[in-house]
Amino acid sequence: MTTPEPQPSDREPAEPAQSTEPADGTKGSAESAEPSAEPESPAASEPAPADSPAPAPAAAPAAAAAGSGSADGSAGPEPEYADRVYRSTSGFVGGALILGLACWLGLDAVIVGEGDAPWLALAALLFLVPLVAAYTLVPAVYANEDRLRVRNPFRTIVLPWGRVSSLRSGYTNEVFSDDGTKYQLWALPVSLRARKKAARRYPQASDSAVLGPEASLGGGANAGPRYVGSASDRPGGGERTGTDGSMDELRELHERNTGEAHAQGEASVRWAYGIIAPSLAGAVLLAVLLGLG
Template identity: 45%
Template structure:
């Protein structure tokens, strides 16, 4: 096929495919945060409706001091990763690291991201030493069964299925490290490491704390 001037049609460059972020979050942390917020809302509403004197105002001032940190440490943390970068949402800060800036990830007593010559803790993937010990015991039993000729102790695990012989935090780190190894050397993995503070959490918490201290001081 040719253009109107007789030159070959170069065609339209196909757009680079984009993939949805792979998201990792702590479900128990989210559940505990929602429950804490529900209890706090009930107590604060009761104080506002039934309290006397400055009690309703103190309850309102205490609301952001309690609610925003709970949101920050339980509901907000998440890890989002795609072929371009890993984005870590910690309670008070967000780390946006293209794969080329990531030196590695590791899971010890906590999960850590090593990027741009610095170390960042990943709050969204808590390490459970008890879960890790249970997984290690299952792995040892499976290995012993295989050595003694007992065969497979369960159904064959498909790719992408959770591995019962590995703790959840270790599986997440393995998955993210695999994405890093696959994409760090590619053009789409290049970029600059960026960190930003979560001011929508910090500002109302500080404002509420100032209001709370002022109300208590003048009582």
């Protein structure tokens, strides 16, 4: 029995690989010797300087631009201003009471009346109700930074402040356009009693400060003192109440906005056909019924 001789191994001892360790003797890691599957980006591998600012998100400049545009008014929708509403509270309450009484009597005549009474009651209601509402509930004055809107019984006038010439207070409150047209403010009736009371409370206001160059003391429907000075020079100063105080506020709005670009435009007048038409129909029907009766 022969003993097999040891055969040389098919695998030759591998030659020692060249060391990748640095010359200083430090041992490198295995991960650094093998190439990485996904190379890192240079920006990620290099540390950012300490004093460099962080990059802003892309939406920030757009938002900032939009905000600046809306702030200075050069972009975006124009600002809207809320209206100040002026009306006669006593006239509104009185009109509501009159309408309630008229409707009660008219409906009673329609229900229990005999003969022509129901038709006469209906014609009278059709004629009177629009007129009472027009003179008591409808009148109002709306004012904002752009324009003055006057709602009178039978028409509505819109005047941009650039088209308003003056606001005058005599025996009636009036607004004048730049072409000289006068419009009465039905919603702001003048109370001579309140005006005299304010004059007694502040006797130090001299006539020269109260009456402007267009003052008129003669007769006529629109005669009387026209207060055209500043609010502090008029009776009661800046503490006036009632329609005189409302006129002071309107004058301040006019003086502040008359030269502004947003307060320019054309004046317009619109008739209240919704009140005129039924009132005329009721008048015609009432006349026909009375003529036939």
